[in-house]
Amino acid sequence: MLVDYLPVFIMIALGAIVGVAFLFGSEYLGARRSTKVKQSTYESGMIPRGTARNRFTIKFYMVAVSFLIFDIEVVFMYPWAVQLREIGFTAFWAMLVFIVILFVGYFYELKKGGFEWD
Amino acid sequence: MWNDLLMGSPVYLSAALAIIIILVDAFSGKNKSLTFYFALISLIAVGILSAYTMNMHGQPVPEGGFSNGMIAYGGISAVFDILFVIAGILTLFASQSYMRAQNVERKEFYSLILFAVCGMSTIAHANNMLILFVGIEIMSITFYIMAGFFRERFTSVEAALKYFLLGAFATGFLIYGMALIYGATGGLLDFEAIGAKMLTGNVDFLYLRIGFALLIVGLSFKVAAFPFHQWAPDVYQGAPTMATGFMSTAGKAAALAALILVTKAMLPSNFDPALISDKIIEMTDFTTDAKWLIAIISALTMLVGNISAVVQKNVKRMLAYSSVAHAGYLLMGIVSNSINGWSGIVFYSMAYMFMQIGAFVVVGIIEKNDGRMDLKDYTGLSKTNPMLAAIMGIFMFSLAGIPPFGGFPGKYMLFIAAIESGFTWLTIVAVISTIISIYFYIGLIVYMYFKDSETPMTEKFGFSKATLTLVISTIFVILLGIFPTYLIDLVKGLF
8 A cells, every 4th residue: 555655755755865966966066156146135136125115017917917827727738638538528628718718818918008018 | 408508507607798898898998888888788687597597496406517516506596696686786887976986987897896796696506615615716806806996095905905815814714614524524515415414424523513613714704704804894994985885795695695505505404313313412413513603603793793883983984894793683594594594694685785785875975085984974964965865864774674674574584583493592682783783873864864063065966877776775675675575485485
């Protein structure tokens, strides 16, 4: 019974070993040239100190929403595509409806100027 | 399959039209009335289909088919659909003139009403916990947006943020409760299957109790019942007045529909006689405890809501607290756990929808765009706008439960149902809190009719689409009060 899970445990162990190996490998083998920027929390992001109530551009939000539209689509389409032969035509039409609904959202964003970046 | 599609058509149609209205919105450009009329026609179409499918509840839910038995048809779901559609139409009319008076007419509000109706009818038609959850989420997310619809105003944004954070938290309780019930019943999600399993007593009672309690926590938040009502005054006060009217009536009715579905399945009253005796003891223990839990929530909700409303100076906040109190009255129907109680809920939700939306429309008219919502702003209303004052008076009398208005038969049915099921003390608490509530409902009438102030209201309010909402609400509040038996008999025959 528990033997059935052996591949899973091997996978977990391998993952842990690889992760730790890379961590220590880069620590001991890599070059170390630390600058002030490199030491900061987000090396190429925003400064992590100061007030959080800054205004920032709405474009970040638009990118996130557009990302959601496509990301959700792909996340659901992968398992669907793999299993399509077994689940048949009902699943095909269901996915078509799903894509149309997401496409409506995409179209709304396009029409409302969500992709005009300037 | 086509019959299946027709029977569930209110849900499917409202969902399809909610998606189409996005396209209408995107294509109509600056033309705002196109979205308005599309939303209106869609709501009417959904209402007609609900009325058409109402008598189909006797038919068995087909296996397989379009919904795979996950959607319940006709009957009481259709009555709830009609309630949501009427609330949507009333809000639609009122919100157009309200937003114009506030100089912020945005057509997204009309599509949001359609989305909310879609979510709520999904709740009412749910035959499965997953469908119930999806419906509650569609409804709640729409309400979060509606609460923050005046995005330039701090109060509105504050309302939306509070509602969203607390609502998302409550949803966590809800889904966790569903998961535990799923486990306790051995992997069941369908309400009918859960009900059948409960009758056999073959469930894990520890997890069932925890799961049921969590479910009640989640749903109590949605109806704004006592320990979870703290969001309600702030959100209802900060949100646009028409959105508040919609959320506090149709939203509450939808959450109560969910409660009816859950308690109907999980608190059976007649057990299988072949049951082993210790299972019977455990089952009756569970149902009694569950009823007492809801009864205590109901009693405290009424008292807290009404006592807090007494000290309010702001009319909108007062109505928000009174809405909390009404959640308590409505929960009495759940406590009684009988057809009388459930039909009392349906009747009272219907009457409450008319009077509460009507009252909020009056608040919205007087509010104009300088936010006048205090009690003293209503002084002398009977002299400048006698019709408006009279209509507001009718709604206040009805909310207080004074005959011959719609609030009275509703309260009566709920009180009787609670007494019949052995919760006489709950009815006594309800009567006491009703007496407390008369103080502030009549208080507003006193301000409108019998008080003079140095700065009486001078302007007169003309005709607009909101007047239509007021007229419809007034007519139905009076009709439901004088001829309650039509609706009561209809509803009782549908359970």
